Amino acid sequence: MVGGGGREHAIVRALGRSPRRPELLCAPGNAGIAADARTLEIAAADLDGLVQAVADQSIDFTVVGPEAPLVAGLVDALAEEGHRAFGPSAAAARLEGSKQFAKQVMDAAGVPTPAWRAVEDVETGMRAIGGYPAVIKADGLAAGKGVVLAADEAEARATLQSLLVERRFGTERVIVEECLAGEELSLLALCDGRRAVPMAPAQDYKRIFDDDRGPNTGGMGSYSPVPGIDAAAAGEIAAAVHQPVIDELAARGTPFHGVLYAGLMLTDEGPRVLEFNVRFGDPETQAILPRLRSDLLELAEHAARAGGLADARLDWDPRWAVTIVLASAGYPESASTGDPISGLDAVPPGIEVTHAGTTVKADGTAVTGGGRVLNVTALGDGPQAAREAAYAGADVIDFPGRQLRRDIAARAAERVR
Numbered sequence: 177m178v179g180g181g182g183r184e185h186a187i188v189r190a191l192g193r194s195p196r197r198p199e200l201l202c203a204p205g206n207a208g209i210a211a212d213a214r215t216l217e218i219a220a221a222d223l224d225g226l227v228q229a230v231a232d233q234s235i236d237f238t239v240v241g242p243e244a245p246l247v248a249g250l251v252d253a254l255a256e257e258g259h260r261a262f263g264p265s266a267a268a269a270r271l272e273g274s275k276q277f278a279k280q281v282m283d284a285a286g287v288p289t290p291a292w293r294a295v296e297d298v299e300t301g302m303r304a305i306g307g308y309p310a311v312i313k314a315d316g317l318a319a320g321k322g323v324v325l326a327a328d329e330a331e332a333r334a335t336l337q338s339l340l341v342e343r344r345f346g347t348e349r350v351i352v353e354e355c356l357a358g359e360e361l362s363l364l365a366l367c368d369g370r371r372a373v374p375m376a377p378a379q380d381y382k383r384i385f386d387d388d389r390g391p392n393t394g395g396m397g398s399y400s401p402v403p404g405i406d407a408a409a410a411g412e413i414a415a416a417v418h419q420p421v422i423d424e425l426a427a428r429g430t431p432f433h434g435v436l437y438a439g440l441m442l443t444d445e446g447p448r449v450l451e452f453n454v455r456f457g458d459p460e461t462q463a464i465l466p467r468l469r470s471d472l473l474e475l476a477e478h479a480a481r482a483g484g485l486a487d488a489r490l491d492w493d494p495r496w497a498v499t500i501v502l503a504s505a506g507y508p509e510s511a512s513t514g515d516p517i518s519g520l521d522a523v524p525p526g527i528e529v530t531h532a533g534t535t536v537k538a539d540g541t542a543v544t545g546g547g548r549v550l551n552v553t554a555l556g557d558g559p560q561a562a563r564e565a566a567y568a569g570a571d572v573i574d575f576p577g578r579q580l581r582r583d584i585a586a587r588a589a590e591r592v593r
């Protein structure tokens with residue numbers, strides 16, 4: 177397993193549930209992952225180090241968590257040395273690495289997405305804006321911070337200035353796109369180069385404060401499934417969104433293997449794609465994988481082979497899962513580290529705690545080590561039961577300045593009684 181966040185911890189746990197009882201290694205992992213896998217001190221960005229470790233440790237199969245090593249070509253580098261991996265090639269990972277590329281692929285494949293224009297200077301950008309709020313997106317990887325919904329002309333100009341002149345994310349291009357309204361949905365699909373198999377739907381909470389106020393974060397919570405999106409609806413969306421993209425990339429000679437994650441807006445005119453990611457979502461994965469009854473290891477191996485998922489059927493726990501993210505003081509502008517964490521031993525049984533940013537000190541005590549610190553996931557027969565259990569678990573864990581949202585899955589609980 178490559179990576180070291182809450183998503184990777186959830187993936188390690190799911191791989192560990194495989195009846196094949198795999199021996200698991202994780203690079204670099206974190207303090208929590210170290211309890212479930214042997215960790216290797218190799219950064220996810222160190223492609224040479226990772227390829228070397230796969231050879232040295234005779235690793236059979238590599239699962240890549242984060243986007244950066246995928247976009248940088250880790251799966252290609254492994255393949256060149258004859259190693260199998262779960263995740264797209266660099267050519268296919270451009271779906272996340274370049275928003276312009278993703279838009280061009282969607283247009284070619286007839287996938288519904290907001291109207292857009294790519295621009296490279298501030299004045300052209302200002303003229304491309306059709307109204308406010310204006311959606312402005314950096315064209316490259318920006319760790320979830322590259323999208324601004326500018327309220328007025330002044331904010332739009334300042335955003336274009338920061339992205340195109342100061343090169344805040346190192347990209348020379350931005351996408352200006354139509355602003356849409358509706359419920360958001362994360363629909364991830366396992367892909368084998370030919371076919372997209374949708375997973376259970378999930379919803380993510382991007383803003384730091386309740387009622388979607390405050391700045392965007394990496395994600396403050398999630399839940400799965402989503403009211404109104406049953407298996408048939410998810411299949412329809414995958415047929416209209418994921419499958420045409422898979423077909424288009426296959427026709428271009430760059431087939432997509434791994435997880436294709438569509439960030440969707442459910443509008444009155446139907447679903448529209450806001451973004452593609454080429455990996456599992458964080459924190460969606462922490463709510464999705466505890467519901468997966470099928471063997472993730474086997475599915476990942478099948479996905480790595482052309483057409484390997486032809487007979488795949490995904491079996492889901494019918495219960496609901498809710499994940500609460502506990503973040504450190506100052507997040508998302510900064511992250512307070514070294515704050516002692518209490519209560520980890522007192523979490524009730526059946527509640528899954530995955531680690532995102534934690535560190536173990538020499539004396540064995542756990543302290544905060546990043547912006548998002550811990551994820552607490554609970555299953556329940558409905559969204560209300562799941563959220564009550566998740567908050568009961570979250571509330572026994574404490575650290576100075578702890579931040580959490582209180583409204584995760586609240587609307588789902590109102591809709592599904």
Ligand code: AMP
Pocket residue numbers: 290311313320323325353354355356357360382439450451
């Ligand atoms: P993205 O990283 O592209 O998914 O954008 C981050 C967030 O910005 C999304 O989850 C939405 O909340 C919002 N967003 C992105 N694109 C649009 C759009 N075209 N209209 C309205 N909101 C958007």
Ligand code: GLY
Pocket residue numbers: 320380394395453456457458459460
């Ligand atoms: N939860 C959003 C993401 O993983 O990009």
